[in-house]
Amino acid sequence: MxxxxxxxxxxSRSEKIQQLVVQELLTSKxxxxxxxxxxxxxxxxxxxxxxxxxxxxxxxxxxAEIAEIAAALHDISVIVTGSYENHAKKGGELARNLLTDSxxxxxxxxxxxxxxxxxxxxxSIYSEKPYAELVKDADVLDCFLYGDDIYSEKPDSEKxxxxxxxxxxxxxxxxxxxxxxxxxxxxxxxxx
Numbered sequence: 001m002x003x004x005x006x007x008x009x010x011x012s013r014s015e016k017i018q019q020l021v022v023q024e025l026l027t028s029k030x031x032x033x034x035x036x037x038x039x040x041x042x043x044x045x046x047x048x049x050x051x052x053x054x055x056x057x058x059x060x061x062x063x064a065e066i067a068e069i070a071a072a073l074h075d076i077s078v079i080v081t082g083s084y085e086n087h088a089k090k091g092g093e094l095a096r097n098l099l100t101d102s103x104x105x106x107x108x109x110x111x112x113x114x115x116x117x118x119x120x121x122x123x124s125i126y127s128e129k130p131y132a133e134l135v136k137d138a139d140v141l142d143c144f145l146y147g148d149d150i151y152s153e154k155p156d157s158e159k160x161x162x163x164x165x166x167x168x169x170x171x172x173x174x175x176x177x178x179x180x181x182x183x184x185x186x187x188x189x190x191x192x
Contacts, residue, residue, distance in 0.1 A: 006018070006019055012065065013065060013069065013102075013104045013105070014065045014068040014069050014072070016102065016104070017068075017069050017072050017073065017098070017099075017102075018050065018068070018072045020098065021046055021072050021073065021076065021079060022043065022046075024076075024079050024080060025039050025042055025043055025046075025079055026039075028079070028080075028082075030081075030082040034082055035082035035083075036078070036082060036083055036084050037078065037082075037084075042075065042078065042079055045075065045142060045143070046071075046072060046075065046079070048142035048145065049071045049072075049074060049075075049135075049138045049139055049142045050068050050071045050072050050138075052071070052137075052138040052141050052142055053067040053068055053070070053071035053134060053135065053138040054067065054068060055173075056134050056137060056138055057134060059172070059173070060130065060134065062130055062131065062134060066109060066112060066113060066131060067131060067134055067135075067138075069099075069113050070112070070113045070116035070117060070131050070134070070135050071134075071135055071138050073091065073094075073095040073098070073113065073117050074088075074091065074116070074117050074120045074135050074138075074139060075087065075091065076091045076094045076095055076098070076117065077090040077091035077094055078091075080094060087121070088117065088118050088119065088120050088121035088122070089118055091117045091118070092114045092115075092117045092118035093114075095113060095114050095117045096110060096114045099113060099114075112131050113131070115129060115131070115132055116129070116131040116132045116134070116135040117135070119132040119135075119136070120132065120135045120136050120139055122136070123136055123140065123158070123161040123162055123165060124158070124160075124161040136165065137165060137169050140162055140165045140166055140169065141166065141169050143162075144162075144166045148178075148180060148181075156188050159184075159188065160185065160188050160190045163181050163184055163185045163188070163190075164185065164190070164192065166181060167181050167182060167185065167192060168192070
């Protein structure tokens with residue numbers, strides 16, 4: 001069967017969720033002037049995190065569909081409300097409701113996805129939860145692809161964790177080491 005371009009009735013579970021996220025953004029009544037990030041940013045960021053999640057799932061031997069769905073929903077609260085305030089925890093509840101209402105997911109799948117959404121902002125916590133770590137990493141990598149100063153306004157105590165993650169991710173993916181990241185981490189009094 002040829003690729004359907006997200007059109008028709010034969011969408012996978014992941015494609016259905018991605019389509020819902022995009023439609024939520026495209027039909028949002030919250031203008032960019034009242035959002036902390038523009039609809040354009042959220043569309044681009046959501047798509048980027050999903051693609052990176054696929055790559056990381058393949059590299060780490062995880063279920064790509066679950067990774068894609070968790071990535072698609074990681075900022076669902078921001079998408080719906082326009083605000084980053086406590087968005088990971090709020091997003092977990094939105095994700096749980098959306099996945100439950102769809103009727104397409106088992107309880108353990110919902111729990112895994114919700115956990116990844118709820119934990120994705122805790123970049124300083126390294127856990128044994130592979131999908132939570134995958135979403136954190138996909139989020140960080142996508143943001144850094146927009147420029148090295150993406151997190152410049154974060155406090156140094158938080159910036160350390162973003163830098164540590166991007167350095168380790170680049171190494172994991174075989175990307176060229178960026179001395180600037182290592183130097184910035186050292187300036188902040190940290191090492192890998």
